[in-house]
Amino acid sequence: MTLSIRFHELSKQFGETIALWRVSEAIEPGDRISILGHNGAGKSTLLHMLATLSKPSSGELTFSLAGETCDDVKKLRDHLSFLSHEPMLYPDLTALENLRFINRLYQRNLSEDALRELLDKVGMSDFGDRLFRTCSRGMQQRLSLARALLPQPKLLFLDEPFSGLDRGGVERMKALFADDQMSWVLVTHHLRLGYELANRFWILHRGRLLHSLQKRDLTYEAYIKLCEGSSMEASA
Template sequence: MSEIRLESVSRIYGRSFALHRVSLRLRPGALTAVVGDNGAGKSSLLNILATLDKPSDGEVYFGEHTWATYAKKGRHKIGWVSHDSLIYAELTGRENLEFFASMYGLDNPGELSKTWLERVGLTDAADRLSSTYSRGMKQRLTLARALLHKPSILLLDEPMTGLDQAGRTQMTALFRQLCAEGCLLVLVTHNLSMLQDLADHLVVLRRGKLVHDAPLGPEDDILDIYRQHA
């Protein structure tokens, strides 16, 4: 996956700017955290990157492809974890993953499902109805669903919701592994403390505008940066 470039991207709803002339580079092999208060434009940015919402102005380049081209030909390369889990309550964890693997047209859905259930720590609950899962377990299953097809871009909206400390530690390790494999990760969260040992790059949005965009070093204090800009 090549980098994603946003060039003066705006998203307008009615007379209001959700995003205003945002220029940004997102690189593969790194996790970019996007933070900001409610209404800052975080969800609008994710929706554009997911090719669900078209920019009102400006352009997004996925490598050399424009937003319009990638929306038609590259959407299958995107993994998406949003507030809507897309999990079927009447199916078991295993059946959910096998169903989505079949929908993606992937080979060996049974083996793929087994692999991802192991990677997200749900092997012991694989044959339970997902309606019986805790919030954290559903979040793990949602992440496995988003990763079945080996996306080169992974978009994460509050991915640690409902996870206990052990679950957060496991997901952090998984995200670091995905980065090492060259995946491009973008994570939106209000939980700044979880980002300290996870994020490679920090983006701060305020009222639709980009107010901070810089790599993170081991000495950087994310909360302090946020307080200065949000």
């Protein structure tokens, strides 16, 4: 089953401030999109709306499942997953207990072995019975990745997923994001990773979509120039 999203003239206001202004684009299966822009450009706002976490103030946001328009948020959420700098896991449960809970919440019926395999994928196989709160920041982020991948989503939303990760963690995450079965939308200040992993780029500036580009039309140098053009602080 394929999942695609189209949006037209999407706007979001918080009181008098406009976070996003008339943005139109589409996400198709196979898209790996990097959203770029400086702080307050509206990246997270857009990501939250696409992930069904908040509703737009105006504009159209259409989700299609297997080619048919779908309004049922619950049905859509079954195919979406969200990974942010917040781990979204319970501190007083162990890593495995957390994953078991997510497993039942999404009705995936994964076996105990499958859950351990998932922990192994993120390099946490030895820490399954450890209380989440006693894990370090980087370990928590790895577990959070396991949580996001558990439902085997069609589309993954990533909001600064690399924060707190060491080199090994970043490498593992890169390998997992290269999976062809999954599309994703990424917000990060890691310019190099943002370029390497994605095949499309959206550049936001003050709530407007300035550019929407394919990777084949964009060299790394041009990409850096564009990012700096939107007065973004380059990190890493």
